Amino acid sequence: MPRIYIPNISVKENQISIAGDNAKYLVSVLRCKKGDELIVFDGEGNSLRTEILKADRKEVIADVIGKVPCDIESPINLILVLGLLKGQKMDMVIQKATELGVKEIMPVITERCQSRETRKVGRWRKIAEEASRQCGRTMIPFIHEPVDYVQFLGKVCQLRFGEIIGLIFWEEGELSVKDAFHKISSSQIARFSVLPIYILIGPEGGFTKEEVSLAEAKGFIVSSLGKRILRAETAAISAVVLIQFLLGALD
Template sequence: MRRFFTPPENISGDRLVIRGSDVAHIRSVLRLRPGDQVHVLDGRGNRYCAQLTEVDRQEVAARIVSRETAETESPVSIRVGLPLIKGNKFDDILRKAVELGANRIVPLETERCVVKTDGKNKTGKTPRWRRIAEEASKQCGRSAVPAVEPSVQDVETFCRENAGCDLKIVFWEGEGKVWLKDIASGSSVRSIAFLTGPEGGLTGAEIETARSYGFITASLGPRILRAETAPIAVLSILQNLWGDL
């Protein structure tokens, strides 16, 4: 059954409405009509089976047939500091991060990023990234859409804003003694923040900044992973250790 998202304020009693870009998709692409049923998620863990009652150009109205709790979110909250990288690679990583259960994705402009905002247009791509996150959430059956930070951040801002997480890690090729498996002590971890480097890696100053906010430096092994590979590898391992993989 087709899945769509609508915010909680669009749900009242046994009725709900869908607005935005999904309306045209429902009406003109899928050609759904009154009487057809869809799944609607509210982003708070609730999934509704709804029967369409009205389909017009502005909104789609539906009657709620049933409601259930969607158990598709990981027990661990993971916040990813994702450096800007060339081409469409950032978009690809974003999709995979959503599939692997990240709760928040923060675009990072580090000192060695090839892609630079030059202090301008730090929010220009946010609407696109949020659309990608929503589409990926629908595709993989998540009950909530991960947040995408509205503005590109630097390393210090990311580390400062996530200093309260249970576990904080910066992955660095210069770390030769501490591996992720060494950090996993079996203790309960409910929130994790991590960042990886861009094509040119993180600078020594950025590593020291992360450490000053309590981030642990860790290695991903003896081989240097590409900028687009590292965050996906990390997410997979973290979900295996503390999440639901």
């Protein structure tokens, strides 16, 4: 069934009016017509099943049939913190992280970042929107504005008080992901569906030793993804999958 993202869905007399580019997309690309059913979601967890009453390139009017129950969202509040990557690598990680259920993506500028482009947030948010629509999610991960790495660490000092869980992945880390989880308190693990879990992945070239030490001082657990040195985009996707697997979120 076709799906369309409409922020702040407005229902009047049990109908939804869809205009502009969304109407053009539904009619010209998805070939929607009168009588077809359509899922409308708002990116915040709400999804409606509708039937199209009118369809043209200027406006699509749909009658609301009812709410769509959805259990597709990951139970983990996973936040990916990623050193800025150059070219289309950032686009790819945002797309795949969205498909895998990440709740937020925070680009950071580290010492070894080869790209310091900070004007692509609109593009990245559009990629997350399209990925959410394609994979069936009802929520769209929030893409933050890029910030300096040290500035980011300053905002998460509450790690010291056990309010969030943090892992930083480094090629020289001595702990496997599984062993790193053994260092997390049982009370934190029991609340994994509530506590934010931050995953820190470096850019091309990885984190410097000083950057890892700064994160460790804030309470992040240093881990590795094995003996092989992975590309940054591979590391990001692998870490997201492994953590969800260990917490049973892929069942």
